[in-house]
Every structure is written in C-alpha cells, then in structure tokens.
Amino acid sequence: MSKGLIIAAGVGLAWLGIRAAAKKQAFDLLTYGVSNIALRWNGLTPMLNFKLNIFNPNAESIPVQQVSGKIYFKNAAVATFLNQTAINIAAKSSTAVDMTVRLSLGGFVAALINKTADAQAVVDGLIRTAYFDVPIKYNWQPS
Secondary structure (H helix, E strand, O other), X not given: OOHHHHHHHHHXXXXXXXXXXXXXXXXXXXXXXXXXXXXXXXXXXXXXXXXXXXXXXXXXXXXXXXXXXEEEEOOEEEEEEEEOOOEEEOOOEEEEEEEEEEOOHHHHHXXXXXXXXXXXXXXXXXXXXXXXXXXXXEEEOOO
C-alpha cells in the first residue's frame, strides 16, 4: 500500500469523525409527554397502557432505537418496559408510541396494601436514539 493512499484514507476517516461529532452536537434533544394512562386487567395480570408522545424539534428526522424503563408505585418497582421497535420521528413533528406494560402481580399487590400515604406512580426510563439518549421521568397520582 502506498503512503499516499494511507494518508488519504486517514484524512477521510478524520473528516468523517469530525462531521459525525459536529452532527451529534447540532441536535436539540427530543421532548416527550405521557398521556392516556389506563390500568386494565388481562385475566389475573394487571396491564398499564399509556401513550408516550415524542416531539422532534430538529430539522432532520431522528431514529429512535428503543424506549425502556421501569414503573414504580408507592416507591416499589412494579414493572419494566422495553420497546425495541425502530421509530423514525420526522423533523419538527410528534409521534405517539403506544406502550403496554405487564405489571408484576406480586409487586403490584404488595404496593397496593402498603400503607404509605404517597400513592404516586413514577415512570423512569430512557429514549435511546442513534445520536443521544433522553431520560424519561414522569410522575402521576392514580385515581
């Protein structure tokens, strides 16, 4: 291999690395909201359904690789969720992701009979993209 070819390849790789780093820094973070929270039963299994509305404020589309996290009720972990379906969020638009989470029956019942006054539920997770990760933190008071 000639020295010129090696130098050209090195310059090309350096340019690609600089371009990728600049692109990574140029993105604004996604924003999100949680809506339509509903507790349902599938036989003896409690299921929690909710919509995760993700907004992309950028001029380019953003591919979401996965959405994952845990759900806590009365400070006890009652479920984990993972959506690995690839989602492409178009530029300057919002996409709703329907999440269905199977709750741990034992953890859910234990949390229900826990006598603490704080009946708050918490979604704690992560929206993972090719460029950055966005933490999910959402609290709500079930009625």
